[in-house]
Amino acid sequence: MQASRSEKDLVNNLEARFGVIEKRVKALVAENNDLKARLSELEEELVQAKRDALELEHFHGKILHIREKIERVLQQLDSVGSKN
DSSP, X not given: OOOOXXXXXXXXXXXXXXXXXXXXXXXXXXXXXXXXXXHHHHHHXXXXXXXXXXXXXXXHHHHHHHHHHHHHHHHHHHHHHHXX
């Protein structure tokens, strides 16, 4: 039994539609891979930003400590100067 013309058209139409779907799926897979790579980059940037923030916090702590020492020395100098 031979397939009728309408059956052949139907099969060709289905093949064309599946071709379109296959192209879309491949494009989505490629886009997903790109997004995964970008996500990885952003996660690395976040880790580095957290490190930088901790270093900055530590640096500010040192500055505050030095400022306090300077203020104590200045107060001691003032008290020595006022005694003379």
